[in-house]
Amino acid sequence: MPPLPSTLDEETTSLISSAHRRQKDISDFQIPRLRTCADGLATQQQLAAELREDLDVFARQVETLDIAVDDQRDERDRRELREIVHELQCSLASLRKDARTALLTSKRAIDAKQLSKREELLRSSVLREKRTLNEKLTEDALMKANNDVTETLQRTIGLMQGELERSVLSTQLLDSSTAALRSTSSTHDVLDGLMVTSKHLITALEKSDWVDRLLILAGLALLMLVVLFILKQRIVDRGVRIAFWWMRFMPDFSGDEALVRMERADVL
Numbered sequence: 066m067p068p069l070p071s072t073l074d075e076e077t078t079s080l081i082s083s084a085h086r087r088q089k090d091i092s093d094f095q096i097p098r099l100r101t102c103a104d105g106l107a108t109q110q111q112l113a114a115e116l117r118e119d120l121d122v123f124a125r126q127v128e129t130l131d132i133a134v135d136d137q138r139d140e141r142d143r144r145e146l147r148e149i150v151h152e153l154q155c156s157l158a159s160l161r162k163d164a165r166t167a168l169l170t171s172k173r174a175i176d177a178k179q180l181s182k183r184e185e186l187l188r189s190s191v192l193r194e195k196r197t198l199n200e201k202l203t204e205d206a207l208m209k210a211n212n213d214v215t216e217t218l219q220r221t222i223g224l225m226q227g228e229l230e231r232s233v234l235s236t237q238l239l240d241s242s243t244a245a246l247r248s249t250s251s252t253h254d255v256l257d258g259l260m261v262t263s264k265h266l267i268t269a270l271e272k273s274d275w276v277d278r279l280l281i282l283a284g285l286a287l288l289m290l291v292v293l294f295i296l297k298q299r300i301v302d303r304g305v306r307i308a309f310w311w312m313r314f315m316p317d318f319s320g321d322e323a324l325v326r327m328e329r330a331d332v333l
Contacts, residue, residue, distance in 0.1 A: 077133055077146065084126040084153055091119055091160050100167035103174040112171075116164050123160070127153045 099112045131150045137143040 077130070077137075080126060080130060080133075081149055084123060084130065087119060087123045087126065088153070088156055088160070091116065091123065092156075092163070095119060096160070096163050096167045099164070100170045101174075102171045103178050106175060109168075109171050109175060113164075113168055116167075120157070120160060120164060123153075124157055127157055 095112070095116045099109070099116055102109050102112055127150060130146065130153065134143050134146050134150060137146055
């Protein structure tokens with residue numbers, strides 16, 4: 066008797082098909098790819114991240130189908146969807162376990178590959194060291210002689226550089242001393258000119274000072290004469306007039322004396 070056709074709705078059927086495709090891709094492609102990865106930790110981490118992302122998407126699809134069990138119309142559809150969800154949950158757990166196993170296998174392969182590379186590098190480095198040791202043994206004498214000659218030349222060059230630096234320093238000191246002497250000479254000339262000019266100015270100021278003093282003394286003398294004249298007019302002359310005011314009332318005999326003198330002259 067053939068199996069009865071499924072009566073699940075189209076959305077649930079599409080989600081189941083998508084979950085089965087993702088399950089097949091994870092089990093047939095991604096897990097084997099991660100298991101055989103030995104290129105390096107960066108590639109392994111990238112593949113592991115892609116696998117974890119697809120496992121999370123697959124887990125969300127299974128969880129969505131599990132929630133949709135109670136939304137089915139009849140008991141037959143619920144029982145059928147519950148069996149599918151159970152199978153997918155078992156498959157999810159198995160895929161997670163296989164993913165962890167594949168990651169560990171890849172890690173062991175990468176470690177083994179790196180270890181072999183390290184051993185090869187060590188063997189090649191040992192061979193190179195032996196070869197270079199033989200070459201160094203044959204070249205040590207020549208290198209020692211070259212080093213001695215180089216050190217002697219370096220010491221000679223160092224002495225020559227020291228003498229050259231001292232001569233340059235002496236030349237710079239001489240130039241600076243010459244410039245200082247020139248500056249001092251020019252400053253002395255300027256100060257000499259300033260002293261001559263100051264001397265002339267001081268002489269002129271002294272002459273002007275004497276003239277000013279004479280003018281001030283003359284002014285003071287004139288002022289004193291004016292003051293004395295004013296005091297004479299105000300005090301002495303007025304005092305004399307006040308003292309002899311009574312003489313205004315005395316008779317004037319000067320006219321009679323003049324007539325007498327004229328008469329005597331006529332008689333004679």
